[in-house]
Amino acid sequence: MADLSKLTIADARDKLRAGDVSAVELTKDCLAEIEAADALGAFVHKTPEIALERAAAADARIKAGDAPAMCGIPIGIKDLFCTKGVESQAASAILEGFKPEYESTVSQNLADAGAVMLGKLNMDEFAMGSSNETSTYGNAVNPWKIDDRELTPGGSSGGSASAVAADLCLAATGTDTGGSIRQPAAFTGIVGLKPTYGRCSRWGVVAFASSLDQAGPMTKTVRDAAIMMESMASHDPKDSTSAELAVPNFEAMLTGDIKGKKIGIPKEYRMDGMPEEIEQLWADGTAMLKDAGAEIVDISLPHTKYALPAYYVIAPAEASSNLARYDGVRYGHRAKLAAGDGIVEMYEKTRAEGFGPEVQRRVMIGTYVLSAGFYDAYYNRARKVRALIKKDFDDVFAADVDAILTPATPSAAFGLGEMKDADPVQMYLNDVFTVTVNLAGLPGISVPAGLDKQGLPLGLQLIGRPWEEGDLLNTAYALESAAGFVSKPSKWW
Template structure:
């Protein structure tokens, strides 16, 4: 499988080496060949062909004209139904286009389909979807692996080369962890860089959209296309978006990398510690100063996250009540019956679990002990990073504590599943940008990921460090 990069494809389209139709038919073919991976919740060849027709009649120059992109099915799209991988959004056809998908459409990209995810982005294996598991394209025969989650469909779509890039969302690691599992690049930008308008909310103070791609250069091109201020999102940041791609610079000489000691966790597989060390060595060779730093509240990030995210989710998901859109139960003797049955039948087990825990931690008598406490610890975690970034330009850690695990392995123990996010959650709580790039393999030849974290809105530094590591690894 020789994967063409977005950068190269844009050139080939520009020089007419390949037409938009030829390009996309190639991707359509692969999508149909890989149906067994269950990457897409919505795929329609007809829909894609129609988009090709439209673009062929469009003479204007567009930055991503004809580029096949996969969209996580959490983004509301006018031309395709939107489900959030939940039964409760059955037959929901948005009459509006999310900010980010609109930007991608404006740039001329082609949406190949809506990718699978954990229901409402709650999960780490894309195994809580109402539409079934997605299979990691790197799985061996008879041993299906999880693609990670929640944006597992998007990560798998890029890994299986079913598109040149994909959108994802990351609340506690939902882009970075599946990128690591599938051996692709995934960036979660700074909270507020990309508008949340039109993305079904999971946890509003943490949700952030981002990009999957084959390599760092492609990610830098795509992120620039989806970033930017949106007046319809009150948490959207008014910052200038640099041309990340043009500014890419793999010369890190004189920079300082922070290595947090708290990320050395007992029980982390040897191979993961190994690639971390390898990455540090590479950086050292490039003239980067290595600085051991401390993020003392790291171990409290997961429990903090698993109070805050469910609390916000319990409220964000109250709108799914069978009144305005989506699924409504047949057992509706009264309004309350309608609510209780609709939500019992419409939501899956993990979503219900998080709604219940979120309701509990916000309820009278428990708010201070759980929710308020978690918000305070979150402040301490954010402070940790602020202090650390006084001494370094970026931070390097592993992305996930393991390589892709077999499908369904961790399903029965929620806490064990939550531990997948141990390296990604702290930066989410602090709203920092983070990228995962493939860096080395484990003993089963499965890819492992390195995570690079940067200062708020310093995506450029994150890309620079990432491209530098990527080029040295290639």
């Protein structure tokens, strides 16, 4: 059976159970696709030996009849997740050669469920970026192509998005601090789910901004996202922010019935200068949900306009604190020192060599806003704004709104290098529709809903109530069914 890597998780699970295909065959097909796809820059640490070993174990488990849904499914792991004995660099030169002696809780949960790790995936350095251009490994490339340009797969989970869209793996893990799962998913025509903050453990995931980071699945369909989400989520005593809540069977909640559900359309998301195609896609998505029986209501989230400034104070502040541990003393890169250099010079040289320009920029911003004279003016004020943004959502959900529909991104994928010389704020504007969800700790999902006039995928975002990922996934399932998006990139790599 050819093209096994093109299967969805749900289809592969059924074929594995029926004995139509083995996990080893499925894994070998994915490994062959990965070897032929170096032009995409998606996989940065390949682990074929681990993959084949886990696939063989999965086949034995399936034969024994005690296999969970993810058993035997080949996946990619974002380089932000620590994986025991395998390079885990967060795409940064400062962590070159770092092989942890422990496994992140999320990747361990997936391994325990029998999932097969094919390797580690490219990303923006320390998850800081919206285009996967800040990686020490070089750019990840979008498999979608419309001319001779290479397009961004989005960021920071660009390698994950590229690998899933190009059928190198059946699914991948991502992390989302300000849109890093949902924006790349929209740019590559796949599904990306950012769960409620605390649903997935952050233990063993290299920290960017601890109050915003959240792991989630990046998959080909909403059903696959539901299946993978159930394996990833768990209560974890090692993470103090992990929620002690039972993980439901998300797949069982996919009925597609959204009759009577209230879907909010926030007026503040109608941005000046928003491309007509995005506006049209949003209107089409609204009509699809209405046709499926949902009630459409206009809502207001009045503090939305302050979300980006608040995010770009809070996230760098937390990053500067988290990244202080990379000092050349305990692990990772250490700069060569000249005679007479002391510990201060070692810190300075190590960080100057190890951190890329975007990480340096954010660390400096974060250090500035936390400094004695500016803490109240910037950081404390941003925290108050964050509380107001969360209250906006609380008020809307208190008025019986079940989900909120917005665009996922302000544009389709752009060319790599096109924003290199622009003001960094232009790049930050890519997150304009997604950062509010992280600031409020809510679940959000990007669903591919159409193509722009050039033929590039566009996504719609649904935002749900806290801890109600099942309900959100069901609404996304109804939207996915109505949109009927089946386009795939043509293979050029």
